[in-house]
Amino acid sequence: MLYHVRMDVHLPPDMDPAERDDVLTREKAYSQRLQREGRWPHLWRIAGEYANISIFDVADHDELHTLLSGLPLFPYMRIQVTPLATHPSTITD
Numbered sequence: 001m002l003y004h005v006r007m008d009v010h011l012p013p014d015m016d017p018a019e020r021d022d023v024l025t026r027e028k029a030y031s032q033r034l035q036r037e038g039r040w041p042h043l044w045r046i047a048g049e050y051a052n053i054s055i056f057d058v059a060d061h062d063e064l065h066t067l068l069s070g071l072p073l074f075p076y077m078r079i080q081v082t083p084l085a086t087h088p089s090t091i092t093d
């Protein structure tokens with residue numbers, strides 16, 4: 001199943017710089033592993049915002065929730081999920 005996911009990042013302004021660097025390093029490694037596995041095929045920055053639009057390709061809601069809740073930045077993000085269905089006008093041939 002495909003999911004459109006928007007993530008808005010809200011790191012505390014007074015966060016310890018070493019902790020910030022650590023969480024961002026772990027987030028990058030985690031997201032790149034999922035991209036290489038094909039489960040996170042699109043990751044786009046929303047221009048002008050500390051936010052992204054992503055497409056996830058996973059088995060079901062439960063797998064998506066497991067992946068999202070495992071993001072190192074999960075405690076610092078607002079996440080909006082939209083499940084995608086096939087549009088009847090999509091060209092298939």
Ligand SMILES: O=C(O)C[C@H]1C=CC(=O)O1
Pocket residue numbers: 007009027028031043050051052073
């Ligand atoms: O920067 C972000 O949009 C948040 C997050 C998503 C992937 C990643 O590496 O960081």
